[in-house]
Amino acid sequence: MFKYKKFTRKLKSKRVLMNKMPKFEKLRKKYLELTKNRIRTASLGGEFILQSFKSIKEIEHSINLLCLKLREWYAYYYPEIEHEIRNNELFIEKVLENPKRKTSMGCEIIKEKDVNEMISLAKQIKNLLDYDKKLEQYLDNLLEEFCPNTKIIAGNKITCLMLEQAGNLKNLAEMPASTIQLLGAEKALFRHLSEGGKSPKFGFLYGHELVKKSKNKGKTAKLIADKISISIKVDYFKGKFIGNELKKEIEKRLR
Structure with a gap:
């Protein structure tokens, strides 16, 4: 026996579904585009993370190399400080203080202009150290945002x-x-x-x-x-x- 009411209910529900299909498709496209944008943003963030990390490695390599050269140079003037302070950052701070020698075994004929050049190099290294810390904080923020x-x-x-x-x-x-x-x-x-x-x-x-x-x-x-x-x-x-x-x-x- 043909059930008219049941048939009309099914037909009505199908019509409602068909009417909603364009909305579903529009919503699907919207979320698909949103996902694509998120992935593009994540990919760009990943590149920024990599470039920052590589830059930090290069800067730290340069700092270590310059500190080694400064230590060799400064040892002629004040060898005790070079031997006593192994931490590069603390060593740079001490050089910038320009301590006066009293009982040092350093060479007496070194002139003030020579010491000033050593201090000038220490200042450049200090700038690199400060920038390295700043870049590390930037990297930390990138990781917090993207990973x-x-x-x-x-x-x-x-x-x-x-x-x-x-x-x-x-x-x-x-x-x-x-x-x-x-x-x-x-x-x-x-x-x-x-x-x-x-x-x-x-x-x-x-x-x-x-x-x-x-x-x-x-x-x-x-x-x-x-x-x-x-x-x-x-x-x-x-x-x-x-x-x-x-x-x-x-x-x-x-x-």
Whole structure:
């Protein structure tokens, strides 16, 4: 028997659905474009992170090189300070104070103009040190904005090293946890595959605080890599912040 009322209800619901289809399609396109914009923003953020990190490495390399030269130079004037202060930043501060020599074994024939040039170099190094700190803060802010979840799990340095090795944020987000675990251990992995050496269990993750303290470093590195694999995908697709939850899961598993 033909059920007219049931048929009309179904027909009406189909018509309502058909009427809503353009709205659904419009909404789908809107969210698709929003996702694309987020991914483009994340990719650009990843590039800024990489450029900042590489710049910091170059600046720190320059600082160490210039400090070495200044130490060699200043040792002729005031060798005691050069030997006593091993920290470069403290050494620069001491040179800028221009301490007066009383019982120093330094060369007596060094003129004031020579000392002034040493101080001038120290000032340039101090400027680099100050800029290095400023750039590190900028990098920290970038990581907080574009990789907040991974930053919580891996820390600033390891996150940057992994990004650098992967090439960009997209590549890192596409990597499985097993690959992330071995990032930074490429040479050891090559020896293992070509010469049959011992298989590496971690790369950059060796520098992670939890791995350092762990008795079973390989297991801990695997656990952290699993969570980084999740966190970096969430960061890349601009998902919600779950870093603290992932961190608690790691700590719970390690108890």
